[in-house]
Amino acid sequence: MNVLSTAPHYLELSELAARLRTGTVSPVDVTHTLLERISRLDRSLNAYALVTADDALAQAELAEAEIKDGRYRGPLHGVPLAVKDLCWVEGHPTAAGMSIHRDFRPTENATVVQRLKEAGAVILGKLQLTEGAYSDHHPSITAPKNPWNPDYWPGISSSGAGAATAAGLCYGAVASDTGGSIRWPCAANGLTGLKPTWGRVSRHGVFELAATLDHVGPMARSARDCALLLAAIAGPDPNDPTALFDPVPDYAALAGRGVGALRVGVDPGWNGDDVDPAVKAVLSEAEDVFRSMGATIVEVTCPDVTQAITDWTPNCAVEAAVAHEATYPLRKSEYGPVLASVVEDGRALSGTDYQKILLRRLDLRGRMAALFGTIDLLLTPVHPFGPLSLETIQTLGTQPDLIFKLQRYTCPFNMTGNPTITLPGGYTDTGLPIAFQLVTAHLDEPTLLRAGAAFQEVTTWHRRHPTA
Structure with a gap:
């Protein structure tokens, strides 16, 4: 069941930030509230691999003192967040969902964690994931549950990040996406997630699955929240030479510019072939919303991604x-x-x-770049069906066609490195979330955030939450 909720643990990060800045809300009180919720609810959700309560309270106390003293660091100051348990946090275990790494304690923070701390964020702990960020949880780990319905898939590999953010156990998370690992959990849990351009965010101190496919990015409750998180974690990093030396825009400011005359590309064949009616309805409504705000819907033919x-x-x-x-x-x-x-x-x-695969990737990347010379955004499903039950997911190993469909709209954009945003766009008759995806050209995250924020200004799908 989904509800529109004004409970404080379901505030958007940006809404909480405004209250923290003015002192109407205390970072210590907010942190205590979330730690209590984690203690009470995570026994059944299993979203956290590790809760760092003492560290979180110390960070919250420091944030409260700094804000009272006029030393406000920015919109993440005092905000309780969590990170996928493949991001190093100095002195705390980083298992990456693997039994062999359960005792590994890094001696430094991952760059993304360090940047969150420098922004004054409160790190509540580490979020559970599939083994090594691939497609299944290690047999020794109890998999996270979907807070909307425990009989349904929570998404992978960032399963804990999706469950915790949706259940009000953190205000946002930093996760990774190698083939859909930000997008699937966001779709399954009614969240907004940004997979940045490959290289936009440093991978230093983030356990690797596949170096040229791994993207690090935010999962949160709105596009504006993602903008604030991306602004904190993006940018060049001497510890990761693949992190792009490109200026980091003011994402939050750009997110408020509306859609204007943006060109939104839609491929009727790709979005129509074997796509469930409920998903088509979400796509159609999204088109109508963008059109009503002044965007132009452009019919396109996408490059064939079958080989990718x-x-x-x-x-x-x-x-x-x-x-x-x-x-x-x-x-x-x-x-x-x-x-x-x-x-x-x-x-x-x-x-x-392997070299042939790399050459085909370059070919597809070029074809996608040409497509984005004619449009500003591409609208697609996240996957061509509605929410998947755990019973169905357990059959994936024997259903290659189902795996192919699951990956159809996600992994091609890891192969090309294009940035994407996942947005809640509707619900099933039983109240489970359905999402859609926007894709744009390399390094054009501002357009994704701009379009996402505009969509969410006139819709309420992202404000619905499970009833916990």
Whole structure:
């Protein structure tokens, strides 16, 4: 069941920030409230891998003192957040969903964590994920539950980030996306999520699944919230030479500019082939909303992504084999069967086959760049069906067609590196969320955030929450 809620734990990050800045809300009180909710609700949700309550309260006390003293750091100051448990937090275990790393305690923060702390955020803890950020939880881990309905998929690999943010156990999260891991949990949990351009956000101190496919980005309750989080974590990093040396815009200011005369591309074939009626209805309503705000809907033909979807798995496998070479096959028996299988596949792929994949990726990237020379945004589903039950998800291993459909609109944009935003756009008759996706050209996150914020100014889908 979904409800429009004004409960303080369901405030948007940007709304909370305004109250913290004026002193009408205390960072310490907010942090106590969320820690109490975590203690009460996470026993059944299993969203957190680790709660760092003492550190969080100390950070909240510091934030409160600084704000009272006029030393306001910005809109994340005093805001309780959490990070996917593949981001290093100095002195605390970072397991990345793996049993072999449960005792690993990094001696420094990941760049994204350091930047959140410098912005004054309160880090509540580490959020659970699938093993190594691939597609299944390690057998020793109890998987997070979807707070809308525990019989439904919470999305992967950022399963804990989706569950915690949706359930009011944090005001936003930093996660990663290699083939859909920000977008699927946002769609499943009624959240807004931004997969930035590859390289827009540093990957230093973030456990690697597949280096050239991994994107680090925010999951939150609104596009404006994502803008505030992205502004804090984006930018060049000497510890990650792949982080782009490109100026970081004022995302929050740009998010308020409306859609103006933006051109929104729609491919009727790609969005229509084998897409469930409920998803089509969400897409159609989104088109109507953008049109009503002055955008132009442009019919386009997208590049064929069939080969890219096929190529994603071996591409990811090769890069995962590299990421795990220090522990696999040395500690093979401690791996779960799904991650072990993908690493084995990566070790077996020939160099020439991998090079062919890379060349096809470059070809698709060029074709997508040409498409975005004619439009500003591309509107697609996140996946072509409504919410998936756990019963259906458990059959994925025997349904390659279903896996292909699940990846159809997500992994191609990891292969090309284009940024995307996921927005709640409707609900099923039983009250479960359905989302859609906007895609744009490289480094054009401002347009994504602008369009997302404009959509959310005239709709309320993102303000609905589970009844917990």
